Amino acid sequence: MVISLDVLSKTAQRIHDHSTLRRKWVVINDTGCALQLGNVGILPYHQPAYAYSPEQWEFLSSGDAHLKQAVTAVDVGFVMFDAWGAPVSIPLEVSHLEDLPSDYKFNLRSQWNASEADAISLFTSIAYVRHVRLTDGSIWTADFDLVKSKVGQLNLDGVDLTREKNINTKVEKKG
8 A cells, every 4th residue: 555645735726815825735645546636625615695695605625536447436535724734624525426437537526514714714625535435345445544644744633534524425527
């Protein structure tokens, strides 16, 4: 099992107009896993109040994933941290339950409700594959201790990768 740690900066979005800090997306891939993540991460989204709709904050996931072999289900986790390395919100998760062929590429686009405080403080998001169900019925599961050690190498800690998560099963297919 070889785990790579890719630090990808989402340079297009600064924390806010008065800061030079830019949010970071970190991707942890296990080369033995059927699902490989590309440039994947979480960004905050603000919908201002209008007419009879209240102001709303959300977390949005986006980014590409690629299958090395056919699967029947995938489960991708996200953990988020503020600029000081403290956890933000609870871990998020995207589960996709569908027969998908080898060499398939798709977008991990999803959304979750967020508090204003969590959305504003989001600085680093880390994406990793939690589970993959193969077509033969076997289930690949991440080595959570190894993933946590990779997170610790970034001076980020204090998150339980196996605790309750906010799960979303929406995934948009990519042509």
